[in-house]
Amino acid sequence: MTKHFASIMDTDEKPVSFREVGTGCYAFTASGDPNSGVVVGDDAVLVIDAQATPATASKVMACIEQVTDMPVKYVALTHYHSVRSLGASAYGASEIIASDLTRRMIASRGESDWAAQCERFPRLFEDQDSIPGVTTPTMTFASSLSLNLGNREVRLMHLGRGHTMGDVVVWVPGSAVLFAGDLVENKVACYCGDAHLDDWPRALDRIAAFRPKALVPGRGEALLGEVPVQRALDETREFVTTLRDTAQTVVHQGKGLRDTFQAVKSVMDPMFGDYTIYDHCMPFNVARAYDQALGIETPQVWTRERDQDLWDALKDVDLTARQGNAQDEVEPTEDVLDLELEDMVDAAADEAPTADELEALGISDEFADEVRKEGQLASA
Numbered sequence: 162m163t164k165h166f167a168s169i170m171d172t173d174e175k176p177v178s179f180r181e182v183g184t185g186c187y188a189f190t191a192s193g194d195p196n197s198g199v200v201v202g203d204d205a206v207l208v209i210d211a212q213a214t215p216a217t218a219s220k221v222m223a224c225i226e227q228v229t230d231m232p233v234k235y236v237a238l239t240h241y242h243s244v245r246s247l248g249a250s251a252y253g254a255s256e257i258i259a260s261d262l263t264r265r266m267i268a269s270r271g272e273s274d275w276a277a278q279c280e281r282f283p284r285l286f287e288d289q290d291s292i293p294g295v296t297t298p299t300m301t302f303a304s305s306l307s308l309n310l311g312n313r314e315v316r317l318m319h320l321g322r323g324h325t326m327g328d329v330v331v332w333v334p335g336s337a338v339l340f341a342g343d344l345v346e347n348k349v350a351c352y353c354g355d356a357h358l359d360d361w362p363r364a365l366d367r368i369a370a371f372r373p374k375a376l377v378p379g380r381g382e383a384l385l386g387e388v389p390v391q392r393a394l395d396e397t398r399e400f401v402t403t404l405r406d407t408a409q410t411v412v413h414q415g416k417g418l419r420d421t422f423q424a425v426k427s428v429m430d431p432m433f434g435d436y437t438i439y440d441h442c443m444p445f446n447v448a449r450a451y452d453q454a455l456g457i458e459t460p461q462v463w464t465r466e467r468d469q470d471l472w473d474a475l476k477d478v479d480l481t482a483r484q485g486n487a488q489d490e491v492e493p494t495e496d497v498l499d500l501e502l503e504d505m506v507d508a509a510a511d512e513a514p515t516a517d518e519l520e521a522l523g524i525s526d527e528f529a530d531e532v533r534k535e536g537q538l539a540s541a
Contacts, residue, residue: 174284179224180383182375183336185313187228188383189221193349193437194285195244197221198340198377200333202310205234209331209340209377211249211296213278216288218248235308237317238298239342239379240325241266242355243275244285246296258306259298260319262327271295273464280465282441320344320368323361324351324379326460330368337374344368347381347393349437351400354445355460358405358453365394380437400436403429408450418474421454422447444471 175192182188187199198209199221206225212218225233233252238245238259246267249257259267272295279286286292300306305318316332324343331340343352344364368376369391376390377383384390407428411421425447433439448471449460461467 177220177224178382179227181228182377182383182385183333183338186333186336186338186375186377187224188377189224190377190382193380196377196379196381196383198331199225200310200313200315200331201225201229201231202313202315204231204311206231207235207237207308207310207315207331208233208252208254209237210239210245210342210379211236211247211252213244213285214248214287214289215251215291215293216248217285218251222251231311234310237329237331238263238296239329239331239340239344240327241271241274242325242343243271243278244282245342246271247275247286247292249296250293256300257296257298258300258302258317260327260329261301261303262319263325263329264298264301264327266325266327267295267297270462273462276465277463277468281468321360321364322357323364324353325355326357328364332371332373337372338377339368339371339373339375340377341368341379343379345376345378345393345397346400346436347378347384348396349378349380350433350439350442350446351397351404352438352442352445353401353404353449354442354463356401356446356449357460358401358450361401362398365398369394400429400433403432404446404450405453408447409454412451412454418448418451419478421451422475422478425450444475 175194177189177191179187179189185201187201189197189199195210195212197212200207200209206229208221208225212221222233234255236249236252236254236257238249238257241259241263275295279289302317303319305316308315308317314334316334317329318332319327319329322328328342328344330342330344333339344361345368372387373390374387375383375385376393378393381393384393404425407425408421411424416424422444426443429443445463452461
């Protein structure tokens with residue numbers, strides 16, 4: 162077993178990219194580190210995900226100042242994790258916005274997540290002393306909220322549980338750009354330690370229904386064009402469902418956490434082992450998938466102590482092996498290997514959703530009508 166978290170040895174600063182992905186919409190990315198989004202209007206600026214500390218947030222501010230002198234009025238948090246929220250104070254925003262569920266998670270889990278994440282991935286917490294405390298939202302909403310930045314409308318939406326209970330996406334209808342937070346990743350491993358693995362694919366369906374022309378994922382390069390966007394959605398779905406289905410198969414065979422971890426890696430290593438932060442995420446991912454397979458609906462709180470318990474449970478297991486022991490392998494479920502289903506998803510991406518399809522996605526008629534008026538969904 163490794164003696165440290167996989168990312169403790171990741172100490173090299175990553176090169177930063179800041180690019181326009183649609184009119185007035187920008188992606189701040191850094192080689193697999195948490196992304197931030199920026200939307201610029203005539204009167205104000207919205208920042209999407211604040212970074213882990215004010216020190217790292219200042220790098221986002223420096224990029225913003227290159228394209229506008231408008232003030233940052235809003236900071237939106239796509240979910241509660243500390244690497245997304247603790248840098249919010251650097252922007253001097255009038256409002257810090259999150260979903261109602263994210264506010265609850267910050268109140269109940271924010272301190273624990275901060276402590277655990279700092280030990281898991283210390284490089285992200287540059288100048289930790291600059292953090293004034295847990296970020297508390299000043300404005301929250303249940304399902305959706307519209308903002309006007311001055312000739313630029315932005316819509317924040319909770320499309321269901323997935324990466325966390327309170328995930329928010331940010332949709333800019335005038336530019337057909339969607340900021341997805343960690344509901345979508347681009348060649349970066351999904352972190353599933355707080356996930357609702359059955360609900361996550363449905364949230365991806367709802368994102369796909371918008372037909373975004375550009376998408377900024379939680380980690381990885383921004384995606385430009387409908388084909389790359391759909392590919393990232395499909396790959397994220399495959400990661401989540403492979404994790405869920407393989408773990409469920411092993412747990413239903415009566416196996417414990419160690420065997421489940423080895424079996425899941427034997428299936429997922431060849432598929433996703435080259436993804437950024439894969440080794441870092443997998444112990445936490447399997448722990449959550451194991452719990453869900455046992456019927457634990459609400460993800461357990463991660464603390465320093467629980468992290469250590471996890472490492473102890475996986476002692477003597479090679480956490481970075483790229484080949485599983487043949488006797489520990491399990492046959493993937495049909496869902497994991499069903500290439501015909503993948504072809505069907507690709508074909509569906511070229512078709513406009515019908516009224517029945519929208520209803521199946523849980524999108525109300527009223528909401529669908531609003532989106533159709535923006536020209537992103539075809540009428541049934």
